[in-house]
Amino acid sequence: MSDAQRDLAARSETPRRIFPPGFVLGAATAAYQIEGAHDADGRGASIWDVFSHTPGRTMGGDTGDVAADHYNRLNDDLDLMQSLGLQAYRFSVSWPRIQADGSGPANLLGIDFYSRLIDGLRERDITPIATLYHWDLPQALEDAGGWPERDTSYRFAEYASIMGNALGDRVAMWTTLNEPWCSAFMGYASGEHAPGRTDDLAALTASHHLNLAHGLALSALRDSVSDPSAQYSVTLNFHGLEPVDSTSPEAIARIDALTHRTFLDPMLNGRLSDRLVSDTQGITDWSFVEPGDLALINQPIDVLGLNYYSSDEVRMRDHAGDDNPTAWPGSRNVEFVPTRRSRTAMGWGIVPEGLETLLVSLSTEFPDLPLMVTENGAAFDDVEERGAVHDEDRVAYLSQHFDAALRAIDRGVDLRGYLVWSLIDNFEWALGYAKRFGIIRVDYETLERTVKDSGTWLADVISSQPRSRPLVEHN
Numbered sequence: 001m002s003d004a005q006r007d008l009a010a011r012s013e014t015p016r017r018i019f020p021p022g023f024v025l026g027a028a029t030a031a032y033q034i035e036g037a038h039d040a041d042g043r044g045a046s047i048w049d050v051f052s053h054t055p056g057r058t059m060g061g062d063t064g065d066v067a068a069d070h071y072n073r074l075n076d077d078l079d080l081m082q083s084l085g086l087q088a089y090r091f092s093v094s095w096p097r098i099q100a101d102g103s104g105p106a107n108l109l110g111i112d113f114y115s116r117l118i119d120g121l122r123e124r125d126i127t128p129i130a131t132l133y134h135w136d137l138p139q140a141l142e143d144a145g146g147w148p149e150r151d152t153s154y155r156f157a158e159y160a161s162i163m164g165n166a167l168g169d170r171v172a173m174w175t176t177l178n179e180p181w182c183s184a185f186m187g188y189a190s191g192e193h194a195p196g197r198t199d200d201l202a203a204l205t206a207s208h209h210l211n212l213a214h215g216l217a218l219s220a221l222r223d224s225v226s227d228p229s230a231q232y233s234v235t236l237n238f239h240g241l242e243p244v245d246s247t248s249p250e251a252i253a254r255i256d257a258l259t260h261r262t263f264l265d266p267m268l269n270g271r272l273s274d275r276l277v278s279d280t281q282g283i284t285d286w287s288f289v290e291p292g293d294l295a296l297i298n299q300p301i302d303v304l305g306l307n308y309y310s311s312d313e314v315r316m317r318d319h320a321g322d323d324n325p326t327a328w329p330g331s332r333n334v335e336f337v338p339t340r341r342s343r344t345a346m347g348w349g350i351v352p353e354g355l356e357t358l359l360v361s362l363s364t365e366f367p368d369l370p371l372m373v374t375e376n377g378a379a380f381d382d383v384e385e386r387g388a389v390h391d392e393d394r395v396a397y398l399s400q401h402f403d404a405a406l407r408a409i410d411r412g413v414d415l416r417g418y419l420v421w422s423l424i425d426n427f428e429w430a431l432g433y434a435k436r437f438g439i440i441r442v443d444y445e446t447l448e449r450t451v452k453d454s455g456t457w458l459a460d461v462i463s464s465q466p467r468s469r470p471l472v473e474h475n
Protein backbone atom coordinates (compact mmCIF):
# COMPACT_ATOMS: atom_id res chain seq x y z
CA MET A 1 0.00 0.00 0.00
CA SER A 2 1.22 3.48 -0.78
CA ASP A 3 0.93 6.19 1.88
CA ALA A 4 -1.97 7.68 0.00
CA GLN A 5 -3.81 4.37 -0.04
CA ARG A 6 -3.10 3.79 3.64
CA ASP A 7 -4.50 7.21 4.35
CA LEU A 8 -7.60 6.44 2.30
CA ALA A 9 -8.01 3.05 3.96
CA ALA A 10 -7.84 4.70 7.38
CA ARG A 11 -10.49 7.15 6.34
CA SER A 12 -12.78 4.27 5.40
CA GLU A 13 -13.15 3.72 9.14
CA THR A 14 -14.38 7.26 9.73
CA PRO A 15 -17.90 6.61 10.96
CA ARG A 16 -19.77 9.70 9.76
CA ARG A 17 -20.23 10.54 6.14
CA ILE A 18 -23.07 12.98 5.94
CA PHE A 19 -24.83 13.64 2.65
CA PRO A 20 -27.07 16.64 1.97
CA PRO A 21 -30.76 16.54 2.90
CA GLY A 22 -32.84 14.69 0.34
CA PHE A 23 -29.88 12.63 -0.86
CA VAL A 24 -30.75 8.97 -1.46
CA LEU A 25 -28.46 6.07 -0.65
CA GLY A 26 -29.20 2.64 -1.97
CA ALA A 27 -28.22 -0.15 -4.30
CA ALA A 28 -28.76 -1.25 -7.89
CA THR A 29 -29.31 -4.45 -9.87
CA ALA A 30 -30.44 -5.44 -13.36
CA ALA A 31 -33.12 -7.91 -14.43
CA TYR A 32 -31.10 -10.46 -16.39
CA GLN A 33 -28.32 -10.43 -13.83
CA ILE A 34 -30.49 -11.44 -10.86
CA GLU A 35 -33.98 -12.62 -11.80
CA GLY A 36 -33.52 -16.09 -13.27
CA ALA A 37 -36.92 -17.68 -14.04
CA HIS A 38 -36.00 -17.23 -17.69
CA ASP A 39 -39.04 -19.00 -19.07
CA ALA A 40 -41.58 -18.34 -16.33
CA ASP A 41 -44.96 -16.72 -16.78
CA GLY A 42 -44.73 -16.02 -20.49
CA ARG A 43 -41.29 -14.41 -20.60
CA GLY A 44 -39.76 -14.48 -24.09
CA ALA A 45 -36.08 -14.92 -24.92
CA SER A 46 -33.75 -11.95 -24.89
CA ILE A 47 -30.46 -11.55 -26.72
CA TRP A 48 -28.72 -12.47 -23.46
CA ASP A 49 -30.56 -15.80 -23.24
CA VAL A 50 -29.48 -16.71 -26.74
CA PHE A 51 -25.94 -15.36 -26.32
CA SER A 52 -25.29 -17.03 -22.99
CA HIS A 53 -26.57 -20.34 -24.35
CA THR A 54 -24.17 -20.12 -27.30
CA PRO A 55 -21.03 -22.14 -26.54
CA GLY A 56 -17.95 -20.04 -25.91
CA ARG A 57 -19.71 -16.76 -25.26
CA THR A 58 -19.68 -16.62 -21.46
CA MET A 59 -17.16 -17.80 -18.92
CA GLY A 60 -17.87 -21.40 -17.98
CA GLY A 61 -20.94 -21.34 -20.21
CA ASP A 62 -22.82 -19.55 -17.43
CA THR A 63 -26.33 -18.32 -18.20
CA GLY A 64 -28.95 -16.23 -16.43
CA ASP A 65 -31.46 -19.10 -16.37
CA VAL A 66 -31.44 -19.16 -12.58
CA ALA A 67 -29.11 -16.28 -11.67
CA ALA A 68 -29.86 -15.23 -8.08
CA ASP A 69 -33.44 -16.54 -8.45
CA HIS A 70 -34.70 -13.12 -7.44
CA TYR A 71 -37.94 -13.66 -9.35
CA ASN A 72 -38.90 -16.42 -6.93
CA ARG A 73 -37.39 -14.81 -3.84
CA LEU A 74 -38.80 -11.35 -4.23
CA ASN A 75 -40.14 -10.92 -0.71
CA ASP A 76 -37.00 -12.21 0.96
CA ASP A 77 -34.89 -9.85 -1.11
CA LEU A 78 -37.19 -6.93 -0.27
CA ASP A 79 -36.79 -7.79 3.41
CA LEU A 80 -33.02 -7.80 3.00
CA MET A 81 -33.15 -4.34 1.40
CA GLN A 82 -35.21 -3.15 4.33
CA SER A 83 -32.81 -4.69 6.82
CA LEU A 84 -30.02 -2.59 5.28
CA GLY A 85 -32.22 0.49 5.48
CA LEU A 86 -31.93 1.22 1.75
CA GLN A 87 -33.52 4.52 0.82
CA ALA A 88 -33.67 3.74 -2.90
CA TYR A 89 -33.45 0.66 -5.09
CA ARG A 90 -32.63 0.78 -8.77
CA PHE A 91 -33.80 -2.25 -10.75
CA SER A 92 -34.44 -2.90 -14.40
CA VAL A 93 -37.46 -4.29 -16.16
CA SER A 94 -36.96 -7.27 -18.41
CA TRP A 95 -38.50 -6.19 -21.70
CA PRO A 96 -39.24 -9.80 -22.83
CA ARG A 97 -41.22 -10.37 -19.62
CA ILE A 98 -43.50 -7.55 -20.72
CA GLN A 99 -43.53 -8.25 -24.46
CA ALA A 100 -42.17 -11.71 -25.20
CA ASP A 101 -41.39 -10.80 -28.81
CA GLY A 102 -40.85 -7.09 -28.32
CA SER A 103 -44.17 -5.90 -29.66
CA GLY A 104 -47.88 -6.21 -29.08
CA PRO A 105 -49.92 -6.26 -25.90
CA ALA A 106 -48.44 -6.48 -22.43
CA ASN A 107 -48.00 -9.79 -20.67
CA LEU A 108 -49.92 -9.15 -17.48
CA LEU A 109 -47.95 -11.71 -15.50
CA GLY A 110 -44.78 -9.79 -16.32
CA ILE A 111 -46.34 -6.51 -15.26
CA ASP A 112 -47.54 -8.17 -12.07
CA PHE A 113 -44.01 -9.08 -11.00
CA TYR A 114 -42.80 -5.48 -11.24
CA SER A 115 -46.00 -4.24 -9.64
CA ARG A 116 -45.34 -6.46 -6.62
CA LEU A 117 -41.72 -5.34 -6.55
CA ILE A 118 -42.67 -1.65 -6.58
CA ASP A 119 -45.39 -2.07 -3.97
CA GLY A 120 -43.01 -4.05 -1.80
CA LEU A 121 -40.45 -1.26 -2.02
CA ARG A 122 -42.94 1.45 -1.20
CA GLU A 123 -44.30 -0.50 1.76
CA ARG A 124 -40.75 -0.54 3.08
CA ASP A 125 -40.13 3.16 2.36
CA ILE A 126 -37.65 2.41 -0.39
CA THR A 127 -37.81 4.69 -3.42
CA PRO A 128 -38.24 2.71 -6.67
CA ILE A 129 -36.01 3.72 -9.57
CA ALA A 130 -36.93 1.75 -12.69
CA THR A 131 -34.65 1.28 -15.68
CA LEU A 132 -36.44 0.21 -18.84
CA TYR A 133 -33.47 -1.22 -20.68
CA HIS A 134 -30.51 -2.92 -19.12
CA TRP A 135 -29.41 -4.81 -22.22
CA ASP A 136 -32.03 -7.55 -22.57
CA LEU A 137 -33.46 -6.85 -26.01
CA PRO A 138 -36.16 -9.36 -27.00
CA GLN A 139 -34.46 -11.81 -29.36
CA ALA A 140 -37.29 -11.42 -31.87
CA LEU A 141 -36.26 -7.78 -32.32
CA GLU A 142 -32.63 -8.76 -32.81
CA ASP A 143 -33.81 -11.25 -35.44
CA ALA A 144 -35.51 -8.31 -37.16
CA GLY A 145 -32.24 -6.35 -37.19
CA GLY A 146 -31.66 -5.34 -33.57
CA TRP A 147 -30.49 -1.85 -32.57
CA PRO A 148 -28.97 -1.13 -36.00
CA GLU A 149 -32.58 -1.24 -37.26
CA ARG A 150 -34.48 2.00 -36.80
CA ASP A 151 -37.78 0.31 -36.02
CA THR A 152 -36.32 -1.01 -32.75
CA SER A 153 -36.43 2.55 -31.35
CA TYR A 154 -40.17 2.72 -32.05
CA ARG A 155 -40.73 -0.70 -30.47
CA PHE A 156 -38.92 0.58 -27.38
CA ALA A 157 -41.18 3.63 -27.18
CA GLU A 158 -44.22 1.34 -27.36
CA TYR A 159 -42.85 -0.73 -24.48
CA ALA A 160 -42.11 2.46 -22.49
CA SER A 161 -45.70 3.52 -22.95
CA ILE A 162 -46.96 0.15 -21.68
CA MET A 163 -44.80 0.54 -18.58
CA GLY A 164 -45.82 4.15 -18.01
CA ASN A 165 -49.48 3.22 -18.19
CA ALA A 166 -49.12 0.17 -15.98
CA LEU A 167 -46.84 1.46 -13.24
CA GLY A 168 -46.70 5.21 -13.78
CA ASP A 169 -48.57 5.93 -10.58
CA ARG A 170 -45.87 4.38 -8.39
CA VAL A 171 -42.34 4.79 -9.79
CA ALA A 172 -40.36 7.74 -8.43
CA MET A 173 -37.80 7.83 -11.22
CA TRP A 174 -37.79 6.33 -14.68
CA THR A 175 -34.53 5.66 -16.48
CA THR A 176 -34.74 4.94 -20.18
CA LEU A 177 -31.44 3.19 -20.92
CA ASN A 178 -28.55 1.85 -18.92
CA GLU A 179 -25.14 2.35 -20.48
CA PRO A 180 -26.08 2.52 -24.16
CA TRP A 181 -22.35 2.57 -24.94
CA CYS A 182 -22.13 -1.06 -23.87
CA SER A 183 -25.25 -2.00 -25.81
CA ALA A 184 -23.92 -0.46 -29.01
CA PHE A 185 -20.19 -1.04 -28.88
CA MET A 186 -19.78 -4.21 -26.85
CA GLY A 187 -22.90 -5.70 -28.42
CA TYR A 188 -22.28 -4.83 -32.07
CA ALA A 189 -18.58 -3.85 -32.46
CA SER A 190 -16.38 -5.88 -30.12
CA GLY A 191 -18.99 -8.63 -29.83
CA GLU A 192 -18.09 -9.32 -26.19
CA HIS A 193 -21.72 -8.82 -25.21
CA ALA A 194 -24.99 -9.95 -26.73
CA PRO A 195 -25.86 -10.14 -29.54
CA GLY A 196 -22.15 -10.65 -30.22
CA ARG A 197 -21.91 -8.96 -33.61
CA THR A 198 -18.66 -7.43 -34.84
CA ASP A 199 -19.58 -4.74 -37.32
CA ASP A 200 -18.38 -1.17 -36.73
CA LEU A 201 -21.05 0.41 -38.88
CA ALA A 202 -23.78 -1.58 -37.12
CA ALA A 203 -22.44 -0.38 -33.77
CA LEU A 204 -22.47 3.30 -34.75
CA THR A 205 -25.93 2.92 -36.23
CA ALA A 206 -27.06 1.18 -33.05
CA SER A 207 -25.73 4.09 -30.97
CA HIS A 208 -27.98 6.47 -32.88
CA HIS A 209 -31.03 4.23 -32.57
CA LEU A 210 -30.43 3.89 -28.84
CA ASN A 211 -30.38 7.69 -28.61
CA LEU A 212 -33.58 7.83 -30.64
CA ALA A 213 -35.14 5.16 -28.42
CA HIS A 214 -34.26 7.25 -25.37
CA GLY A 215 -35.91 10.38 -26.77
CA LEU A 216 -39.02 8.58 -28.00
CA ALA A 217 -39.35 6.71 -24.71
CA LEU A 218 -39.14 9.91 -22.68
CA SER A 219 -42.02 11.34 -24.67
CA ALA A 220 -43.98 8.11 -24.34
CA LEU A 221 -43.40 8.02 -20.59
CA ARG A 222 -44.40 11.65 -20.12
CA ASP A 223 -47.61 10.91 -22.01
CA SER A 224 -48.44 7.79 -20.02
CA VAL A 225 -47.17 8.26 -16.46
CA SER A 226 -49.86 9.56 -14.12
CA ASP A 227 -47.70 10.64 -11.16
CA PRO A 228 -46.85 14.29 -11.80
CA SER A 229 -43.87 14.12 -9.45
CA ALA A 230 -42.19 11.27 -11.35
CA GLN A 231 -38.70 12.10 -12.57
CA TYR A 232 -36.97 11.05 -15.78
CA SER A 233 -33.38 10.11 -16.38
CA VAL A 234 -30.89 8.11 -18.35
CA THR A 235 -27.79 6.32 -17.09
CA LEU A 236 -24.53 6.56 -18.99
CA ASN A 237 -21.21 4.95 -18.21
CA PHE A 238 -18.19 7.14 -17.81
CA HIS A 239 -14.56 6.21 -18.11
CA GLY A 240 -12.17 8.47 -16.26
CA LEU A 241 -9.40 9.23 -18.78
CA GLU A 242 -5.89 10.07 -17.68
CA PRO A 243 -2.83 11.15 -19.68
CA VAL A 244 0.47 9.29 -19.77
CA ASP A 245 2.45 11.16 -22.39
CA SER A 246 2.30 13.93 -24.98
CA THR A 247 0.05 11.87 -27.30
CA SER A 248 -2.54 11.39 -24.56
CA PRO A 249 -4.68 14.50 -25.23
CA GLU A 250 -5.50 13.13 -28.69
CA ALA A 251 -6.27 9.68 -27.27
CA ILE A 252 -8.43 11.17 -24.52
CA ALA A 253 -10.37 13.26 -27.05
CA ARG A 254 -11.05 10.18 -29.16
CA ILE A 255 -12.24 7.96 -26.34
CA ASP A 256 -14.23 10.77 -24.78
CA ALA A 257 -15.99 11.30 -28.12
CA LEU A 258 -16.78 7.62 -28.63
CA THR A 259 -17.80 6.83 -25.09
CA HIS A 260 -19.38 9.98 -23.78
CA ARG A 261 -20.11 12.44 -26.61
CA THR A 262 -21.92 9.78 -28.65
CA PHE A 263 -24.74 9.99 -26.13
CA LEU A 264 -24.30 13.25 -24.20
CA ASP A 265 -24.32 15.48 -27.26
CA PRO A 266 -27.55 14.23 -28.88
CA MET A 267 -29.36 13.70 -25.57
CA LEU A 268 -28.38 16.90 -23.78
CA ASN A 269 -27.22 19.27 -26.51
CA GLY A 270 -29.37 18.15 -29.45
CA ARG A 271 -26.42 17.71 -31.78
CA LEU A 272 -23.91 15.20 -33.04
CA SER A 273 -20.37 15.54 -31.78
CA ASP A 274 -18.09 16.91 -34.55
CA ARG A 275 -15.23 15.00 -33.06
CA LEU A 276 -17.17 11.73 -33.20
CA VAL A 277 -18.21 12.33 -36.79
CA SER A 278 -14.67 13.09 -37.90
CA ASP A 279 -13.09 10.22 -35.97
CA THR A 280 -15.51 7.75 -37.58
CA GLN A 281 -15.55 9.16 -41.11
CA GLY A 282 -13.84 6.05 -42.49
CA ILE A 283 -16.86 4.02 -41.37
CA THR A 284 -19.91 6.19 -41.92
CA ASP A 285 -21.14 9.64 -42.88
CA TRP A 286 -23.88 9.35 -40.22
CA SER A 287 -26.59 9.70 -42.88
CA PHE A 288 -28.71 7.27 -40.84
CA VAL A 289 -29.43 10.29 -38.63
CA GLU A 290 -32.63 11.55 -40.22
CA PRO A 291 -33.83 15.16 -40.21
CA GLY A 292 -35.63 15.85 -36.95
CA ASP A 293 -34.02 12.97 -35.05
CA LEU A 294 -31.82 15.16 -32.89
CA ALA A 295 -34.81 17.18 -31.73
CA LEU A 296 -36.64 13.97 -30.84
CA ILE A 297 -33.64 12.78 -28.85
CA ASN A 298 -33.01 16.04 -27.03
CA GLN A 299 -35.81 15.79 -24.46
CA PRO A 300 -35.42 17.28 -21.00
CA ILE A 301 -34.34 14.97 -18.20
CA ASP A 302 -34.48 15.63 -14.46
CA VAL A 303 -31.37 13.72 -13.46
CA LEU A 304 -28.36 12.35 -15.29
CA GLY A 305 -27.36 8.95 -13.91
CA LEU A 306 -23.71 8.06 -14.08
CA ASN A 307 -22.01 4.74 -13.58
CA TYR A 308 -18.40 5.03 -12.55
CA TYR A 309 -15.99 2.21 -11.81
CA SER A 310 -12.51 3.18 -12.94
CA SER A 311 -10.27 5.43 -14.96
CA ASP A 312 -7.99 4.47 -17.82
CA GLU A 313 -4.64 5.79 -18.92
CA VAL A 314 -4.55 6.22 -22.68
CA ARG A 315 -2.11 7.28 -25.38
CA MET A 316 -1.75 7.03 -29.15
CA ARG A 317 0.34 4.37 -30.83
CA ASP A 318 1.82 4.77 -34.27
CA HIS A 319 0.03 1.80 -35.77
CA ALA A 320 -3.58 0.79 -35.80
CA GLY A 321 -3.23 -2.17 -33.46
CA ASP A 322 -4.43 -5.58 -34.52
CA ASP A 323 -7.47 -6.50 -36.59
CA ASN A 324 -9.41 -8.00 -33.72
CA PRO A 325 -12.88 -6.63 -33.19
CA THR A 326 -12.74 -3.49 -31.06
CA ALA A 327 -15.21 -1.52 -28.99
CA TRP A 328 -13.56 1.67 -30.31
CA PRO A 329 -14.41 1.84 -34.02
CA GLY A 330 -12.26 4.40 -35.82
CA SER A 331 -9.86 4.66 -32.87
CA ARG A 332 -7.91 1.43 -32.94
CA ASN A 333 -4.73 3.40 -32.63
CA VAL A 334 -5.57 4.37 -29.05
CA GLU A 335 -3.72 2.27 -26.53
CA PHE A 336 -5.05 1.56 -23.03
CA VAL A 337 -1.96 1.41 -20.87
CA PRO A 338 -2.04 -1.19 -18.11
CA THR A 339 -2.55 0.65 -14.86
CA ARG A 340 0.05 0.77 -12.09
CA ARG A 341 -2.63 1.26 -9.47
CA SER A 342 -4.22 -1.31 -7.22
CA ARG A 343 -6.97 -3.16 -9.04
CA THR A 344 -10.24 -4.88 -8.38
CA ALA A 345 -10.85 -8.50 -9.39
CA MET A 346 -12.00 -7.14 -12.77
CA GLY A 347 -8.47 -5.79 -13.28
CA TRP A 348 -9.85 -2.25 -13.12
CA GLY A 349 -7.64 0.37 -11.46
CA ILE A 350 -9.02 1.87 -8.26
CA VAL A 351 -9.24 5.60 -8.93
CA PRO A 352 -11.66 7.30 -6.54
CA GLU A 353 -10.45 10.78 -7.45
CA GLY A 354 -11.63 10.03 -11.00
CA LEU A 355 -15.19 10.09 -9.66
CA GLU A 356 -14.67 13.52 -8.11
CA THR A 357 -13.17 14.85 -11.35
CA LEU A 358 -16.01 13.39 -13.40
CA LEU A 359 -18.73 14.82 -11.16
CA VAL A 360 -17.14 18.25 -11.17
CA SER A 361 -16.65 18.27 -14.91
CA LEU A 362 -20.21 17.13 -15.67
CA SER A 363 -21.62 19.72 -13.33
CA THR A 364 -19.49 22.42 -14.92
CA GLU A 365 -20.71 21.41 -18.38
CA PHE A 366 -24.37 20.96 -17.35
CA PRO A 367 -24.78 23.29 -14.36
CA ASP A 368 -28.56 22.94 -14.18
CA LEU A 369 -28.68 19.17 -14.39
CA PRO A 370 -28.75 17.21 -11.12
CA LEU A 371 -26.55 14.12 -11.08
CA MET A 372 -26.87 10.73 -9.45
CA VAL A 373 -24.30 7.96 -9.12
CA THR A 374 -26.48 5.10 -10.36
CA GLU A 375 -23.71 2.51 -10.10
CA ASN A 376 -20.41 2.29 -8.34
CA GLY A 377 -18.88 -0.75 -6.73
CA ALA A 378 -16.26 -3.42 -7.13
CA ALA A 379 -15.68 -7.12 -7.66
CA PHE A 380 -13.29 -8.83 -5.30
CA ASP A 381 -12.58 -12.48 -4.63
CA ASP A 382 -14.70 -12.74 -1.52
CA VAL A 383 -14.22 -15.54 0.95
CA GLU A 384 -17.07 -16.80 3.05
CA GLU A 385 -16.07 -17.86 6.57
CA ARG A 386 -18.64 -19.33 8.90
CA GLY A 387 -21.54 -17.37 7.52
CA ALA A 388 -19.67 -14.06 7.17
CA VAL A 389 -17.86 -12.28 4.35
CA HIS A 390 -15.20 -9.85 5.56
CA ASP A 391 -14.81 -7.92 2.33
CA GLU A 392 -12.58 -5.13 3.63
CA ASP A 393 -11.35 -4.37 0.13
CA ARG A 394 -14.90 -3.59 -1.00
CA VAL A 395 -15.54 -1.50 2.12
CA ALA A 396 -12.35 0.46 1.39
CA TYR A 397 -13.33 0.89 -2.27
CA LEU A 398 -16.80 2.15 -1.41
CA SER A 399 -15.61 4.45 1.38
CA GLN A 400 -13.02 6.03 -0.89
CA HIS A 401 -15.59 6.60 -3.62
CA PHE A 402 -18.21 7.93 -1.18
CA ASP A 403 -15.57 10.39 0.05
CA ALA A 404 -14.82 11.42 -3.52
CA ALA A 405 -18.53 12.11 -4.02
CA LEU A 406 -18.63 14.12 -0.80
CA ARG A 407 -15.68 16.21 -1.97
CA ALA A 408 -17.50 16.87 -5.25
CA ILE A 409 -20.60 17.93 -3.30
CA ASP A 410 -18.40 20.29 -1.26
CA ARG A 411 -17.22 21.75 -4.53
CA GLY A 412 -20.80 22.58 -5.48
CA VAL A 413 -21.91 19.53 -7.47
CA ASP A 414 -25.66 18.92 -7.30
CA LEU A 415 -25.47 15.20 -6.59
CA ARG A 416 -28.80 13.65 -5.57
CA GLY A 417 -27.99 10.06 -4.76
CA TYR A 418 -25.57 7.17 -4.70
CA LEU A 419 -26.52 3.61 -5.58
CA VAL A 420 -24.04 0.86 -4.97
CA TRP A 421 -23.50 -1.82 -7.59
CA SER A 422 -24.70 -4.27 -6.57
CA LEU A 423 -27.27 -5.32 -4.01
CA ILE A 424 -26.45 -8.99 -4.49
CA ASP A 425 -23.87 -11.08 -6.32
CA ASN A 426 -25.09 -11.71 -9.83
CA PHE A 427 -24.47 -12.76 -13.42
CA GLU A 428 -21.62 -10.54 -14.58
CA TRP A 429 -22.42 -10.78 -18.28
CA ALA A 430 -19.65 -12.44 -20.31
CA LEU A 431 -17.85 -13.26 -17.06
CA GLY A 432 -20.75 -15.28 -15.74
CA TYR A 433 -20.71 -15.89 -12.00
CA ALA A 434 -16.94 -15.61 -11.72
CA LYS A 435 -17.03 -12.01 -10.50
CA ARG A 436 -18.90 -10.95 -7.39
CA PHE A 437 -19.99 -7.34 -7.01
CA GLY A 438 -22.64 -7.81 -4.33
CA ILE A 439 -22.81 -6.31 -0.86
CA ILE A 440 -24.87 -9.45 -0.20
CA ARG A 441 -23.34 -12.80 -1.06
CA VAL A 442 -25.26 -15.40 -3.04
CA ASP A 443 -24.27 -19.03 -2.62
CA TYR A 444 -24.96 -20.27 -6.13
CA GLU A 445 -25.46 -23.86 -4.91
CA THR A 446 -28.12 -23.09 -2.33
CA LEU A 447 -29.05 -19.54 -3.43
CA GLU A 448 -28.73 -18.54 0.21
CA ARG A 449 -27.94 -14.88 0.89
CA THR A 450 -25.37 -13.57 3.38
CA VAL A 451 -24.94 -9.87 4.09
CA LYS A 452 -21.27 -9.04 3.59
CA ASP A 453 -19.39 -6.55 5.77
CA SER A 454 -19.83 -4.04 2.95
CA GLY A 455 -23.60 -4.44 3.31
CA THR A 456 -23.36 -3.73 7.00
CA TRP A 457 -21.07 -0.78 6.24
CA LEU A 458 -23.65 0.69 3.85
CA ALA A 459 -26.40 0.15 6.40
CA ASP A 460 -24.28 2.04 8.96
CA VAL A 461 -23.68 4.94 6.59
CA ILE A 462 -27.41 5.14 5.89
CA SER A 463 -28.43 4.95 9.52
CA SER A 464 -25.97 7.69 10.45
CA GLN A 465 -27.64 10.21 8.12
CA PRO A 466 -29.47 12.87 10.10
CA ARG A 467 -32.77 12.23 8.42
CA SER A 468 -33.90 10.55 5.28
CA ARG A 469 -36.54 11.70 2.96
CA PRO A 470 -37.76 10.19 -0.27
CA LEU A 471 -36.40 11.31 -3.60
CA VAL A 472 -39.86 12.38 -4.62
CA GLU A 473 -42.63 13.26 -2.20
CA HIS A 474 -45.67 11.27 -3.26
CA ASN A 475 -49.13 12.68 -2.93
Ligand code: GCO
Binds near residue numbers: 033237429
Ligand atom coordinates in the same frame (compact mmCIF):
# COMPACT_ATOMS: atom_id res chain seq x y z
C1 GCO B 1 -23.41 -1.70 -15.94
C2 GCO B 1 -23.44 -2.88 -15.80
C3 GCO B 1 -23.60 -3.77 -14.69
C4 GCO B 1 -22.33 -4.49 -14.48
C5 GCO B 1 -21.39 -3.64 -13.69
C6 GCO B 1 -20.09 -4.31 -13.41
O1 GCO B 1 -24.46 -1.05 -15.96
O2 GCO B 1 -22.25 -1.43 -16.11
O3 GCO B 1 -24.60 -2.77 -16.30
O4 GCO B 1 -24.59 -4.56 -15.17
O5 GCO B 1 -22.59 -5.66 -13.83
O6 GCO B 1 -21.11 -2.48 -14.36
O7 GCO B 1 -19.43 -4.58 -14.59
